[in-house]
Amino acid sequence: MTQLTPNPHSPYADANPNVRHIFPSPIFFPDAKPGVLALTACEGMAVVPEETTETGPDAVLPEGLCADCVAVMQGGRPPARPSSRCGECSTATWHGALCAVCRQEAHEAWWPTRDAACGKCKTPFDPADTRFDGQAQYHATPYCRACVDACHDTEIADHRCVICA
Template identity: 65%
Template sequence: MTTLAPNPHSPYADADPTKRHIFAAFAFFGDPTPGGLVPTACERLAVVPEEPLTGTSPDAELPDGLCPLCVAVMQGGDEPRHPVTDCRECEAVTDHDGLCALCRQEKHDAWWPTRGETAVAVEGSAP
């Protein structure tokens, strides 16, 4: 069985960094741009990898390494619930660990082109 690598790293991603995540937006908006920070089926944000997932038909055997929460949601389960707080940047209500999705995406977009130059730590983000 195939084992998938986790999504690429971003200090602004809040999805589990040890898993490959499913992007539910594919069904509505087409394939997101590799390197973008995009919402996942498990209601978190992860970086879109260069290599897309394949073999995801309903009867296909799922590869190891997929986020079990993403899989459960895509199979009709409920979205996970996350604690809600105010964004420390714009004060919008967010369930993304104190930094809302829009602020995370904005910071990620600025960081991504320079990602090899410096290390950045974001409070409340997965390592």
């Protein structure tokens, strides 16, 4: 049986990062494009992978699919998510600190830089190293978390460094 890899990483995705999600495509919507942060069947946000998997109605599903997405596609309901307000636009959302639209906008700014290296230390970004001083990219900036953490001039009101300028 085929084992699917999880969806590509994005710091703005809020769906389970350990499984592959299903992107329902109603007849009146175009198919989701690879690299886009899109709504999944389980109502989380995940990145559409480059390679797609197609199955027939009676086919055995590959391993690694999101169980909640499968349940929704088979007529079930998505899991309940707590409601909150978006920290950017104050819209009601069930996606946590950012609503779906703000997550998509932030992802679009971040996606082209995902394979890049830090603008200061030139170390390639490592999305898995999310420690405060790790090698993951710091938000949508061109710098890694380690370089941002190393900036010690933050107490000076008018300081200008390559990271904070």
